[in-house]
Amino acid sequence: MTDLNTDAGEMQDYSLDTQVGYLLRLASQRHATIFLQQISENLTPTQFSTLMRVSEGKELSQNHLGRLASMDVATVKGVVDRLRAKELIQSRADKEDKRRSLISLTAKGEELIEALKVDGARISENTLAPLSNSERKTLIKLLKKIS
Numbered sequence: 001m002t003d004l005n006t007d008a009g010e011m012q013d014y015s016l017d018t019q020v021g022y023l024l025r026l027a028s029q030r031h032a033t034i035f036l037q038q039i040s041e042n043l044t045p046t047q048f049s050t051l052m053r054v055s056e057g058k059e060l061s062q063n064h065l066g067r068l069a070s071m072d073v074a075t076v077k078g079v080v081d082r083l084r085a086k087e088l089i090q091s092r093a094d095k096e097d098k099r100r101s102l103i104s105l106t107a108k109g110e111e112l113i114e115a116l117k118v119d120g121a122r123i124s125e126n127t128l129a130p131l132s133n134s135e136r137k138t139l140i141k142l143l144k145k146i147s
Helices: 020-038 045-057 062-068 073-085 107-127 133-146
Strands: 059-061 089-093 101-105
Touching: 020 045, 020 107, 045 059, 045 062, 045 073, 045 089, 045 101, 045 107, 059 062, 062 073, 062 101, 073 089, 101 107
Parallel strands: none
Antiparallel strands: 059 101, 089 101
């Protein structure tokens, strides 16, 4: 991809500072730092997303949870195992298909969800702090469009 300020044929004007992947990585790193400083539990962003998806779905197959949280099979298994070790989620065999695991929150996980929602809103607010309200809406709209 070329610099957005040049024609496709003007590769000599390539600047890393204007490349979408580079800028997304910098924004992601900034957000990750804010997340780790401000999350009230010892959770990774992936664990946080997983808990939110389980909370929304109440009880989900591990496979469906992985799709909802944008994780591959190996990753979702590891995340589920770590959250189970923290006693935040539980799993049981599906009565209709014993090969499927159904994931739900434990009582401890359910108690934590409201605090995590507050954390998540605060973290998003701090990540977006340099932007006006209009810019925030535009950014979210554009990120959804390319995701």
